[in-house]
Amino acid sequence: EEDDDDVDLFGSDDEEEDAEHARIREERLKEYAAKKAGKTKPAAKSIVTLDVKPWDDETDMKQLEANVRAIEKDGLVWGASTLVPIGFGIKKLQINLVVEDDKISLDELQEQIQEDEDHVQSSDIAAMQKL
Incomplete structure (x- = not known):
């Protein structure tokens, strides 16, 4: 019979080899973190369809649109x-618009549109979709 007690099948015989593997793994993790940090994520965007309602049929719609687009x-x-x-x-x-979600608040945008009280009665978000 042979004595198998001396052989550690799952352990490492060499302490230096473990240190080397740990060093390589740390190096790779640092490289990965640096690579990941270098990539900028594309900004989250949404496409929005906005309904802007005038006061009446005599409202100058070209001027209303010009005022909205001036924002x-x-x-x-x-x-x-x-x-x-x-x-x-x-x-x-x-009107359709694309907004970067982090930079634009749709509530604030609607308030700004409704500040044109001579032309705008109200505005509603008709549709919204993430890009």
């Missing part, structure tokens, strides 16, 4: 727009 903020991009009939000769402005 410029970092992280806000205005897109296509259309005038949609809602009844009694009144049309609402339906």
Whole structure:
């Protein structure tokens, strides 16, 4: 019979080898962390369809749209727009926009749009989708 008590099948015979493996693993973790830190995540964006409703059928919709588009903020991009009939000769402005979620508050944007009290009665978010 052979004596198998001396052999450690799962352990390491060499302490230096363990230290070397630990050093390599630490080095790789540092490289990975540096690589990960170097990559910037794309900003979370949303595409929004906003309905802007005028007071009446005599409201100058071109001026209303110009006033809305005049709002410029970092992280806000205005897109296509259309005038949609809602009844009694009144049309609402339906406008698309892309916002960076971290930079733009839609509530604040709507408040800013509604500050144009001569033209804007109200605004609603008709649709919203994450990009």
